Structure formats: C-alpha cells, structure tokens
Amino acid sequence: MILKRRIVQWWTQLIPALRRLPADDRGYSAEAVIMTMVLTAIGLTVGSIFSDEIVAAARDIVFHD
Numbered sequence: 001m002i003l004k005r006r007i008v009q010w011w012t013q014l015i016p017a018l019r020r021l022p023a024d025d026r027g028y029s030a031e032a033v034i035m036t037m038v039l040t041a042i043g044l045t046v047g048s049i050f051s052d053e054i055v056a057a058a059r060d061i062v063f064h065d
Contacts, residue, residue, distance in 0.1 A: 047054070
C-alpha cells in the first residue's frame with residue numbers, strides 16, 4: 001500500500017512538470033541533461049554486455065516474401 005501511495009504521489013508530481021515543459025523555452029535543464037546522460041549510459045552498458053548476442057540474433061534474421 002505504501003508503494004502504491006508513493007507511485008501515485010510521484011505520478012501527480014510528474015504530470016504537472018511534463019505539462020510545463022512545452023511552455024518552458026529556456027532550453028534543457030540540468031535535470032534533463034543528467035537524465036539523458038544516465039539513460040545513455042544504461043543503453044551503452046546493456047549494449048556492450050549483450051553485443052555478441054545482439055549481433056548473433058541480427059544475423060539469424062531471415063526475411064520472407
């Protein structure tokens with residue numbers, strides 16, 4: 001129940017923040033830059049860990065007419 005309350009509280013704070021973004025023409029905030037950096041780091045880490053499997057799976061793809 002506590003987790004659900006926290007998710008609802010987070011969601012109610014997120015929605016107004018997202019609605020303010022289009023009106024904010026100051027450019028990227030520090031938080032947006034940091035979040036982009038974190039997501040990029042996660043993507044690069046996952047890509048580097050599973051790169052061999054990803055390449056092998058891509059080579060096994062067969063297109064049919």
